[in-house]
C-alpha cells in the first residue's frame with residue numbers, strides 16, 4: 001500500500017525534520033511493509049536520511065528548470081535535494097490558484113520527461129457529485145485529458161473536493177463505485193484522499209481498487225500518520 005501525507009501549508013523546516021525523524025524511527029522499528037510518502041512545503045524540502053521506503057516529494061513546481069517565475073520553484077530547486085517525486089493537479093491548485101487542465105497537463109509532461117514519479121490528483125466538486133455517478137465519472141475523466149496514463153511512474157489520487165478538509169470522507173460505497181469506473185482507464189496505483197484519518201483508514205484500504213491513501217489534516221500529526229501506516233500493516 002501507499003500511505004502518503006500532504007503537508008499543504010503546514011509545518012516549518014524544523015518541525016518537518018522532527019516529523020521525518022519520528023516517522024523514520026517508527027517505520028524502521030515496526031518493520032512496516034508500506035510505501036510511505038511525505039510532501040512537505042517547499043521551504044522544508046531537504047535530503048532526509050530515512051528508510052528507503054519513505055519518499056519525500058514536492059507539492060508543486062513550475063514546469064521549468066529555472067527562470068523568472070516569482071514565487072515558484074523549478075527543477076533546479078528540486079534537484080538540489082535529489083527529489084524525484086511530485087504532486088500535480090491537486091484540487092487546491094486547480095480551484096484556489098486557478099490551474100487549468102492545460103497547465104496541469106503541461107506540468108505532467110515536463111516532469112514525466114524528467115523521469116519524476118507523479119502523484120496526479122483528480123476529483124469532482126460537490127455540485128458534480130450531486131448530479132450522480134455519470135457526471136462524476138465524466139468530470140474525473142476530463143481531468144485526465146492530456147495526461148499520459150501509460151507512464152510507468154504514475155500514481156493517481158482520487159480526491160473528491162467536497163471531502164477534502166471537511167472531516168467528512170466519501171462513503172466506502174461512493175469511493176468503491178467511483179474507483180471501479182476509474183479503473184477502466186487507469187491502470188496505475190489508485191489512492192483515495194479526502195478526510196482520511198485513523199478511524200476510517202481500514203475500511204478505505206479494504207476497497208478493492210484502492211492502493212493507498214493521500215492524507216492531509218490527520219497526517220500533520222506524526223503519531224496519527226504512523227497509526228495509519230500501522231493499520232495498513234495490520235491488513236497485510
Ligand code: 13P
Pocket residue numbers: 006090159163164165166167193194195196214215216217218
Ligand atoms: P484532508 O485529509 O485534510 O481532507 O486533505 C486531503 C488532501 O487534500 C490530500 O492531498
